[in-house]
Amino acid sequence: MGRSRSSSGRGSRPWQGQPSGACRLRGHSSPASRCPSGSDPVATCGRRPLPPGRWWQPPSRTPGSIADLREGPGWRSCRPPPESFDAPAWVPKPPAPREVRRRKRRLPSLHAPVQRRLTQPIATAPAPGLLSVDDVARAIRRHPEVVRRQARAGRLPAEKIGRGWFFRAERLVEAGHEQFRPLVVAPDASDRAHAASERLVLALSQAGAEALQLLDTESIFQAVGRRLAEVGLSSHFFLLTPDGQGLTVAYANVGEAAEQLRQLTGPRPPDYVIPLDQVPVLKRACQTRQAQYLGDTNLLVERVTHLLGSDAERARKIGNLLHMRTAISAPLVARDRVLGAINVVGEDLRESHLPALTAFANQTAAAMETARLLAESRELQEATVLALTAAVSMREVVSARAVQHADLADHLAQHLRFDPEARRRVRYTAFLQDLGKLALPESILKKRRRLNAEERAVMMTHPVLAADLLKRFRPLAALAPLVRAHHEWFNGEGYPDRLKGDGIPIETRVVSVVNAFFNVTFDLPSRSVELLDEALEEVKGFRGIGLDPSIVNAFIEMLWTARDTQVDWYQRMERELSEPQPFSQGLNAPRRDSFTAADSRELQIIYRIAQETAAVLDLETLLKRIVSIIQEVMDYDLVLLLLPGEDPDELQVGAHAGRGEIGSMRIPAGTGITGWVFQHRAPQIVPDVRADSRYIMLDPQVRSKLAFPLVSQGRVIGVLDAESQEVDAFGEADLALMAAVGSQLASCLEVAQLHDRLKREATHDAxxxxxxxxxxxxxxxxxxxxxxxxxxxxxxxxxxxxxxxxxxxxxxxxxxxxxxxxxxxxxxxxxxxxxxxxxxxxxxxxxxxxxxxxxxxxxxxxxxxxxxxxxxxxxxxxxxxxxxxxxxxxxxxxxxxxxxxxxxxxxxxxxxxxxxxx
The missing domain is CATH 3.30.70.270 (Reverse transcriptase/Diguanylate cyclase domain)
Incomplete structure (x- = not known):
């Protein structure tokens, strides 16, 4: 700014030490009394003033006194050089145009030394393989600021991380900068291992997610094994035996080595149980519920040798065949219960993979548990449908070939590529389509002559009655609209709702085609295989009228294909068509006993129990209603429901119905007829209790007894007991009824007990x-x-x-x-x-x-x-x-x-x- 000042004469300056009164003019720093502009220290004195905030800095020097210290570096004095006080030696240059000043301020010279305050700070690469701005500038011989501007403008491929720009050598080579090619090298072993770990974790996550979408255990095993095989891993699924002392091989995926492995290991029965003591790693995984890692190849071979009971050489061949270098065994745990374990074998598994394998095993176990619960629900639905069908057939309102009818409908649904759930709906609709006829009078059902108008009006109500019944039973409620529509016609002339075309559920349209086929084949008085083609032509005639044309065509195509290939079900159907029809209807039909008569007591019990289960969740109330229903419908003298108490080896009366008061009776398991049934899981009919020493006398008037175990998931959860004052009052019919309602009663009872236990835990002190x-x-x-x-x-x-x-x-x-x-x-x-x-x-x-x-x-x-x-x-x-x-x-x-x-x-x-x- 001004010329440099000497240090002489500093002490003679009277304004020294008083910067607050200094004149803020470029080149002036004097007290107001000596300022050339007069007394005003901030007035203009003919010289261009400094912009606000700009002060002249004296050159640094070594202080020699207090004044020197005050004027040293950092002391902002605005005094001019001594010689410029009387005669200013500094003349300001004319200001440059605004555009030039702005450009100079923004773009520093590329030839002058780089001033760090005008450029971005040097940043180190945040990860290996990334190049900084300075690295690229040196390689392409450009100034760093130019590189930065080109990156910002997109002319150089760059990535901004934080406040800095970074580059990848491979992308620079793709952009035409060949000088970076030597930096593009193949990944080292650690990179390959990291990539392999990422592939494994991805495969595990995909396998777990896919397993959760599947609805049966076998599909879960196949999907998981396939995903693991894609990353070079063999997998074995083991299920724990009910006693918890062994494992069974549920599924194995060893890829293309399956046949060679079978030759080396030899045949094994499907129900072969591996004792846990022979597989210590799997045993430890199941007992501790923690995944186990085994990285010693020799130890793996030793384990295989011990398990197979073979020589070490054969075990080593198995290890080489499966690339058995490392292994991880993870338990399959769901709802605080060990289901089994999964064993994964590969070349480069590591202990760091244990958390991922554990999470994957938990997902798989959850999917398995969901599949198990769904399978049990379906079994219950199947049992209920079969019980209802049996009840309907007892009134002789459906053909005795209900199973064949449902099977043929299922074959047609499979031919139409229905999914499993839709096929199940088709099968159940075929079974239950005549359920509503249970509410109709026998005089109408068994009338041999043509029905009059009033009787036909009553008959036409059975689809509505069936739908109303199914709506009240929640597991089968989805079948209500299908069963309701089974008398609808494709052209809209059916009943009860006059649905038309696609408005009729497709499952019902499939059943209608099978119904038409049975009407012109099995239900005719005279039938033969030779009339099959005529029957199909007759079915064709109903296309577009009562039947869906596309489904009729598919049905005929399926039968022709089956006839050409002679599949088992078609051969069986031909044999049945060739058999003479048994005489089973009419006035000369044999009389049925009281159990198989029109009241269909099984249906009443099942239906009413289903209603109570849907409406009542209180355990005590539900038990009382269930035994009351059985006692009322079957007209037994006394019905008891005995359940395990706080002591699992002791039975207590949960509810009773009939005459007399029972009180809080307790029976040790194994004592009396009821205790024997609970312990041995077998029903008992006692014609005369006086001749059976096991009977515990509760009422001296009791003469006969029936006790039936209620079994759910392989364990007895109670005993249903019926007593009568008549000798030999119970027969096989009563035992069949107990079997028909026992599975549903056990399931309802278990659900109610679970709800009661959860409710009690929420409201009681443990x-x-x-x-x-x-x-x-x-x-x-x-x-x-x-x-x-x-x-x-x-x-x-x-x-x-x-x-x-x-x-x-x-x-x-x-x-x-x-x-x-x-x-x-x-x-x-x-x-x-x-x-x-x-x-x-x-x-x-x-x-x-x-x-x-x-x-x-x-x-x-x-x-x-x-x-x-x-x-x-x-x-x-x-x-x-x-x-x-x-x-x-x-x-x-x-x-x-x-x-x-x-x-x-x-x-x-x-x-x-x-x-x-x-």
């Missing part, structure tokens, strides 16, 4: 089995509402166990738990059945006394105190007394009108008593 705080507060609110309406009263007793901490510290917390349980027992013994005892929390209990005024509550509290004092607790080998309790009482509405007020009043009384006791 330690004392008393109700918890949540349910207590609900009951108190109900009492307040009830007492408010009736102007009544009630009381609560708040109780606190004294010195519980002392017991915990002296004998341990298990002793404290035992003490709390004994206090709960004492409280239950001391109050009425309608009183509610709850654990409020910790060592605090509350007793709700409905319709109890304060004086009566005091008497109850005293009875509670005396009862607790009589109870003892066994701790180890010592019998100790309960230390004591403190009690507080509150009565509605004297001590409060809300739950919080009542509890607070009782709590205050309790602590007042504690203070008095000292």
């Amino acid at each position: 330690l004392t089995r008393l109700v918890n705080r949540r349910l207590l507060l609900e009951r108190v609110e109900q009492q307040i509402e009830s007492a408010g309406r009736s102007q009544g009263t009630f009381s609560i007793v708040f109780l606190d166990v004294d010195q519980l901490k002392h017991v915990n510290d002296t004998y341990g917390h298990l002793a404290g738990d035992a003490l709390l349980r004994e206090v709960a027992n004492a409280l239950t013994d001391a109050v009425r059945g309608e009183d509610l005892v709850a654990r409020y929390g910790g060592d605090e209990f509350v007793v709700l006394l409905p319709s109890t005024p304060a004086p009566a509550a005091i008497v109850v509290a005293q009875r509670i105190r005396e009862g607790i004092a009589r109870h003892r607790v066994m701790i180890g080998q010592r019998l100790i007394a309960i230390p004591g309790v403190s009690l507080g009482i509150a009565t509605y509405p004297d001590h409060g009108q809300t739950t919080a007020e009542l509890l607070a009043a009782a709590d205050a009384t309790l602590y007042a008593q504690k203070r008095r006791a000292g």
